[in-house]
Amino acid sequence: MDQDIIVAIATSRLEAAISIVRLSGPGVIEFVQTFFSGNIIDLPTRNMAYGYMLDGDKRIDEVLVSVFRGRHTFTGEDSIEINCHGGVYITDQILRLCLKKGARLANRGEFTKRAFLNGRIDLSQAEAVSDMISAQNDQATQLALKGIRGHISHFISDLKEDLIKIITQIEVNIDYPEYDDVEELTADTLLPMSQDLKNKMDRILEQSKNIHLIKDGISTVIVGKPNVGKSSLLNALLEEDKAIVTEIAGTTRDIVEGRVRIGSLVLNMIDTAGIHETDDKIEHIGVEKSLSLIKQADLVLLVLDGSKPLDDEDQRLLEETQNTHRIILINKKDLGNVLDVDGIEISAKHDEIEQLIDYIQNEFDLSALNSDNAQVLVNQRQYQLLAHAAQSLDTAIEAMTMGIPVDLIVEDLNQSWLDLKEILGEQAKEDLLDELFKRFCVGK
Ligand SMILES: Nc1nc2c(ncn2[C@@H]2O[C@H](COP(=O)(O)OP(=O)(O)OP(=O)(O)O)[C@@H](O)[C@H]2O)c(=O)[nH]1
Numbered sequence: 101m102d103q104d105i106i107v108a109i110a111t112s113r114l115e116a117a118i119s120i121v122r123l124s125g126p127g128v129i130e131f132v133q134t135f136f137s138g139n140i141i142d143l144p145t146r147n148m149a150y151g152y153m154l155d156g157d158k159r160i161d162e163v164l165v166s167v168f169r170g171r172h173t174f175t176g177e178d179s180i181e182i183n184c185h186g187g188v189y190i191t192d193q194i195l196r197l198c199l200k201k202g203a204r205l206a207n208r209g210e211f212t213k214r215a216f217l218n219g220r221i222d223l224s225q226a227e228a229v230s231d232m233i234s235a236q237n238d239q240a241t242q243l244a245l246k247g248i249r250g251h252i253s254h255f256i257s258d259l260k261e262d263l264i265k266i267i268t269q270i271e272v273n274i275d276y277p278e279y280d281d282v283e284e285l286t287a288d289t290l291l292p293m294s295q296d297l298k299n300k301m302d303r304i305l306e307q308s309k310n311i312h313l314i315k316d317g318i319s320t321v322i323v324g325k326p327n328v329g330k331s332s333l334l335n336a337l338l339e340e341d342k343a344i345v346t347e348i349a350g351t352t353r354d355i356v357e358g359r360v361r362i363g364s365l366v367l368n369m370i371d372t373a374g375i376h377e378t379d380d381k382i383e384h385i386g387v388e389k390s391l392s393l394i395k396q397a398d399l400v401l402l403v404l405d406g407s408k409p410l411d412d413e414d415q416r417l418l419e420e421t422q423n424t425h426r427i428i429l430i431n432k433k434d435l436g437n438v439l440d441v442d443g444i445e446i447s448a449k450h451d452e453i454e455q456l457i458d459y460i461q462n463e464f465d466l467s468a469l470n471s472d473n474a475q476v477l478v479n480q481r482q483y484q485l486l487a488h489a490a491q492s493l494d495t496a497i498e499a500m501t502m503g504i505p506v507d508l509i510v511e512d513l514n515q516s517w518l519d520l521k522e523i524l525g526e527q528a529k530e531d532l533l534d535e536l537f538k539r540f541c542v543g544k
């Protein structure tokens with residue numbers, strides 16, 4: 101376990117009203133007392149003392165020092181937060197003073213890492229702290245908050261509990277075969293329990309699939325042949341003239357990006373080059389890009405010009421986007437609609453896009469993911485581990501169905517068990533930990 105005192109600036113390195121310099125480690129209160137004019141030695145936990153940070157006789161800054169004692173702090177160690185004036189220079193001076201006195205500069209995420217190593221939080225909670233910092237919208241913060249409060253830990257622990265019941269039955273059976281009939285155990289008891297557990301895992305995996313839409317936003321690509329009004333639509337959604345709009349076909353040659361908020365949803369929009377056959381080298385590259393974006397997007401907005409009949413290029417795009425999550429938009433409704441296509445009529449030029457906005461809001465109602473009983477995993481690491489756990493369990497279930505002896509099945513169940521533990525970091529290897537905590541900022 102780390103024993104040294106670590107220090108970092110916990111706030112942004114920008115001029116502000118206050119900055120916070122954070123320290124943690126055994127003996128940190130006595131340590132800070134040696135260069136602080138107020139009295140913190142006798143201060144109860146979660147209290148503040150007023151005074152000056154001192155470099156010898158020199159007063160560095162007038163500060164408030166908060167004291168956090170014992171195991172119930174964020175890191176699980178004694179900690180200190182120095183609230184100083186928020187100038188970049190003065191904050192640096194206080195950091196330097198702490199270093200000069202013998203503290204060590206914290207690595208990225210080291211405070212949270214200590215919290216984890218000291219058993220204050222598990223890995224899913226640590227990841228939620230990181231998610232909280234990077235959250236861009238209300239739903240993402242709510243999700244992160246649930247994670248911090250141990251939501252994921254709870255339902256993964258339940259799965260572990262179910263699994264260990266199955267494993268113990270088998271182990272008992274292997275160790276004391278004279279007490280149990282192997283055949284009976286396999287057929288009657290193990291299979292329904294295992295199937296039940298597998299169903300629970302599958303449900304969590306299914307629900308978790310859409311979580312990236314909350315965390316990262318919905319990647320949305322606008323496609324269509326040239327001149328149908330794609331850039332006009334981007335501008336209407338952004339409520340600004342970001343992309344160039346002209347009556348000349350082939351105006352947009354490269355991709356143009358913008359972020360649109362619709363209620364609590366975030367759409368990461370990409371306006372693309374109009375897709376059509378072209379000899380123009382630059383335009384051709386743009387078209388290729390557009391086609392590949394269709395495949396990666398969460399949502400495709402296919403724009404058609406409703407004032408003109410469909411042509412081969414429109415047909416091709418209707419086919420290209422057939423298997424994507426797409427919305428067909430019939431633009432230029434102010435000029436009439438001659439198309440016999442199911443779609444939402446809009447006029448991008450005149451900002452008449454309310455129907456589209458309503459449609460997207462209904463289509464991506466992600467509120468269920470944030471409800472109290474939704475069990476969702478919030479990142480790829482967790483998702484892949486659970487998927488692997490489910491896979492091993494499935495192999496075991498197949499083996500059970502085929503009547504394979506239980507002592508051969510236990511291996512797969514053990515693998516599933518290890519994966520579940522790793523979600524909570526109970527199995528975490530040191531290099532994995534380093535990698536995870538590096539994604540934090542210094543001071544967290
Ligand atoms: N009447 C009418 N004209 C529109 C509407 N939306 C776009 N336009 C016009 O259609 C022309 C093309 O618009 P853009 O938004 O540049 O079309 P684009 O699909 O981005 O075109 P490329 O970038 O060339 O592929 C412009 O003259 C727009 O003003 C609309 O709703 N009604």
Ligand SMILES: [Mg+2]
Binds near residue numbers: 331332351371372
């Ligand atoms: Mg354009």
